[in-house]
Amino acid sequence: MKQFSCGAVVPGCTATFSGESEDEILGQVATHAKEEHGMTDVPDDVVQTVKANIQETPA
Numbered sequence: 001m002k003q004f005s006c007g008a009v010v011p012g013c014t015a016t017f018s019g020e021s022e023d024e025i026l027g028q029v030a031t032h033a034k035e036e037h038g039m040t041d042v043p044d045d046v047v048q049t050v051k052a053n054i055q056e057t058p059a
Contacts, residue, residue, distance in 0.1 A: 001057045004029060008053040009046065010037060022054055 006013040017028040033039040
């Protein structure tokens with residue numbers, strides 16, 4: 001299982017996401033970025049930062 005905290009990229013945001021794969025989390029993050037942060041497109045540099053902050057969680 002993997003997990004990502006939005007606050008790692010957007011200070012003050014408390015949203016967290018979990019999933020079996022990086023792609024699953026990226027899909028959730030893209031929806032969140034659009035709905036909560038007004039981002040119609042997620043720039044490649046932000047995607048790379050998100051990927052760098054996805055962590056494995058204990059099973």
